[in-house]
Amino acid sequence: MQPKPRRVQTRKILDTLARMYPDAHCELIFRNPFELLIATILSAQSTDRQVNKVTKELFRKYPTPEAFLTLSEEDLAAEIRGLGLFRNKSKNILKTCRILVEQYGGEVPKDRKALEALPGVGRKTANVVLSNAFGVPALAVDTHVQRVANRLAMADSDNPLETERQLMKRVPREEWSITHHRLIWHGRRLCSARSPKCEVCDLLPYCWYGKNRLKGNALTKTADSR
Template identity: 75%
Template sequence: MKPKPKRVATKKILELLAEMYPDAHCELDFRNPFELLIATILSAQSTDRQVNIVTKGLFERYPQPENYIDLTEEELAKEIRGLGLYRNKSRNILQTCKILTSQYGGRVPESRAALEALPGVGRKTANVVLSNAFDVPALAVDTHVLRVSNRLALADSENPLEVEKQITRRVPRKEWTDTHHRIIWHGRRVCAARNPKCEVCDLLPYCWYGKNHMEPLTKSSHGK
């Protein structure tokens, strides 16, 4: 594999992503900050599609933090059993709902520090809630953002926090949230972990991974 370039056409990549995914948005279903918080906690090691199936009934039965207070971990675990790590998520959600009810009047706090103090909430979840529920510019780094940003050379790290820092240094603050969504959409629709569709990707001329991935395939086909 060839080394990554020292310079990358960040502006052109961002322009193309905007053209490719003009409607990119959070694909978790939610109606308020609380639902987004719970859905994002549930999304760890689960797809948004799986989470949306589970939360459709969950949010109808338990729409507010106080509705969870009397549930046992086993009862909530049954509600979310179709998702990965459901037992840990059940415990964290119940503890979080108790804190929201006792300390915040049932509302989701709007500060990063307060969000990250909640059980089951790390920096990625806090960034998702801040940007999508409260319109605070933030760039959450999930597996898609980690993979795609490294392939495009927008970042050069396997550490999510370092990737976030590198991307936010390149991208204007007002574009952090949209860039987050566009990169995720690209990762889900084109730049898959396995068998990325480099041959149909509009970003190929600016993608160090794509150009180096396609080159050996082209040589192999010509060699037959």
């Protein structure tokens, strides 16, 4: 069972994350809000590394919503075939591009509701775009943020929206965006879903999950040695 988070402990966690990941940033490569929007849609069930490989050439050939609309769904699917759910993503991206052209003059809207109304765009994607493209404080919850936040007792929910709400209450608003990146970096580099490196993690003093895991490993080794 998770312990209830304390404000002092949350501050220590945030400060430790800052020391561990001083250069944390969005690892999707983009030059403008439109490229970030498309890259984030493409990132569902795909790694940022995979997306960056695909978008390097994709954005060179099709840099605007208007350029994307010269493609058929089949054409675009072929361009992004290396990514998961590529057929569905192709359909949504072209629908989104058409809306951007017809309703927003080819520009990405800065409004959350407008973003979430775009095909293929949910709250997480909207948060990523608002935060990284427009500098609006936001705390997107992906699988890494969900896992790490709950392991550190910064949240206690298996629902991403509720996890986001809890984090927004516990993390100062001006730190939402950078905390999002630091939690992702931690999840990718140390706090993996399987075999997390708890024994070398600077956050171990504040991590109920890591302490219990290492304690369990120690008990198992003791029992095996008898």
